[in-house]
């Protein structure tokens with residue numbers, strides 16, 4: 394028996410033994426939730442079962458999908474997994490009993506990539522559902538359900554799309570993910586803040602909650618993903634459908650821009666590389682396999698076609714953006730400013746996407762055969778001034794979203810219009826609120842013949858992360874002509890029904906984010922009709 398095989402058998406035996414032991418343990422002794430607002434993680438997740446983080450799939454093409462897992466003997470102790478490469482078997486089948494297996498193989502889960510496994514399963518049939526699972530020794534993973542995209546030239550009758558973002562662990566349960574799984578969408582788009590780098594809050598003073606154990610190192614970020622992905626409802630949403638993903642700031646650090654963080658930390662680029670690596674290790678991304686050390690930059694902007702029905706332009710508006718305009722004295726990051734007090738906002742050199750990504754987007758729009766051109770991206774694009782204004786100069790904005798990059802936004806709108814791409818639809822996250830909006834070139838004026846609606850925007854609320862009181866959001870809606878609806882007091886997600894004739898969005902709102910079994914109701918629905926930009930309330 395060769396040495397590699399002996400190590401594998403010993404490891405598999407070790408994991409199986411630990412699984413038996415752990416089943417007898419009391420799970421209540423090691424809660425990782427700092428606030429107590431959250432249910433304890435179930436005992437099964439804490440066992441030595443090597444697939445405790447579940448499985449996932451994503452990045453679907455007509456003939457391929459990426460399947461993912463991570464071998465982890467204990468989600469709360471990375472050291473419990475042996476630091477050796479583990480051969481993980483995988484299977485893809487037509488049926489959930491794996492009677493008709495269509496592809497199988499073995500992948501090496503290496504410690505340098507946290508024993509994560511990404512398999513780009515090729516040679517599949519278009520527009521088909523599949524089932525997949527992984528095996529290590531005697532252990533078998535949960536079964537995931539996934540699907541391929543429709544054939545390139547087909548016009549699918551509909552696409553059922555769930556849109557989610559912002560799942561701060563400490564602020565509630567993942568009940569919304571349970572509802573996403575129950576909705577059985579074709580595809581899930583996750584638009585950033587999958588983790589928050591901030592650790593649990595500790596109440597050290599009645600008026601002041603202090604954040605502890607912020608993530609800085611690769612080990613920190615990995616354990617944060619393990620904590621989040623230990624949640625059964627988040628796993629259920631991954632097991633239900635393929636995901637396409639982008640990130641926002643909290644996968645790395647609050648309000649970072651390119652190579653600069655709020656603290657102006659000279660070592661921020663190393664921290665960012667660690668965070669990017671951990672993101673790759675935990676997401677079903679299709680990337681030419683990076684080597685450890687390759688994560689200083691990570692290109693995650695990608696295109697996905699759903700036949701000729703929809704093209705997803707998945708953007709990254711964090712990695713390449715210009716530094717924030719007019720940051721607080723001695724710091725980086727965002728602030729709230731009056732436009733006339735911040736001349737940098739008028740600097741045409743300030744980019745949001747970077748030149749390469751903007752050119753790539755221009756090409757993707759110009760060549761798009763799709764009925765719907767969906768910009769799946771992280772931050773709100775419609776202007777959302779925080780105060781009433783008379784002139785454009787009076788506008789008070791928050792500099793972190795597209796409002797902080799007004800000329801880059803104008804450049805993007807120009808590209809949308811000149812490309813002739815049909816039905817531009819912007820999806821966004823970040824602001825922890827539902828918004829339905831119409832984007833025009835002059836956002837201080839109402840839409841008109843001379844100020845046409847260039848794109849429709851739908852923003853999903855957060856899975857858990859908190860937002861401002863509803864009264865302030867009502868004020869925003871009242872003073873910003875482009876914003877037709879805003880709801881900041883509800884957590885949940887967006888469910889989109891995309892058809893050749895229209896896209897209908899349902900704002901799915903939880904009754905109580907702290908209740909893992911919370912009821913769900915539709916807070917509002919909007920329709921965007923093909924050929925007529927703008928959002929219409931149903």
Ligand code: FE
Pocket residue numbers: 559560585586643823824825855858
């Ligand atoms: Fe967020």
Ligand code: CA
Pocket residue numbers: 586641642643823
């Ligand atoms: Ca954010």
